[in-house]
Amino acid sequence: MTPAILPMHHLEPGVLAAYASGALGEGPSLLVASHLTFCPDCRAAVTDLDRVGGTLLDELGPDALNGDALDKLLARLDEPGTIPTPRQEPAPPGEGGSELAALPAPIRSYLSLIDQDGTLPWKMLAPGVRQIRLMPRGADGANARLFKLAPHTSLPDHGHEGCEWTLVLTGSFTDAGQRFARGDVAHADRDTIHAPVTGAEDCICLIITDAPLRYTGLLGRLIQPVTDL
Amino acid sequence: MNLEPGPNATTIGGGLGANHGALIIRIAQRRDRTAFIVLFQPYGSRVKSYLRRWGAADAMSEDLAREALLPIWRKANRFDPAKAGASSWIFTIARNLWIDPLRKERRPELDPTDPLLVPDDPEDAEDADNAQEIEQRDGLLRTALGTLPAKQAEVVRLACDRLRGIIGDHPS
């Protein structure tokens, strides 16, 4: 078995710390959990951060529970096994080689409306660009979507009102001279103007934005009204 | 085995008892209520303190802290001392607990059984598969934080304020 190819582009320590502390919002947390699936290094970092969390818990000044808390708890110890917290089960991975089988479990758990054959419900945005919205736009404006870009597709130059995070799931793209493949994370902030171009295969990405994108190119201005980006 | 916490076990900065992992294992293996009672005081009060820092009102943090202690009893068999110390394990329970009621959001998690999971380097795994070493690393972290109050404040700040729901303003 050939060794797995490890990601080259990772998450910043601050983002991993926010994830470990529980501070990170749902959309970005989905991106982190998906990257961790592909990245033993960031996984180890999160394990260490959990340890820091435990240490911080130790160091917190205790805030005593009410006098009856222990009795209340002891009375519940013999309750029959609890119902596990309801969680969306990941969609089954589907047939090997299907698009769904290439997506990590955290993303599959958001894709509950899947056709039986593992076909994903892509919606066309523009020639060569399809998307699936994974969750409603968050209160903070965050947005989580899958994009599928056809081979050799160039996205228009675009700037950002806020931040954009891209995790490559299949295929690859090149942006500003850097190549991003499966497991790699690309980050763009409001000062970045970028124009990624996909490689020779379809490229599926998870894209998290925390504010609407503002396309600056001509095509961008043309598609902006219809894409709900 | 002495189930009572030592005199320094709940001293702030002294680190909670290194034997707490053993107590969780006793709960898993023998449904040992005494072990649970020993864990109740130090962790209940700190989980409550943690939840209040996230803005939970007193009554809610009281209720949630109790909820956070129940998994110590119910899920003790999932505690793996080779992977986490007692404090880290309880921290992850408390962390996941406040997100649902307070933020009404999910926190997507890695699925360790995912067929797509890229496994750890086996050599690294051998290093990590040692509970004693984990305890030592916990101790080192604790010492590091204890001797560096500014650094500790930085980590707390990181965890509790600046990064609350924000991904844009990241240090790098």
Ligand SMILES: [Zn+2]
């Ligand atoms: Zn990584």
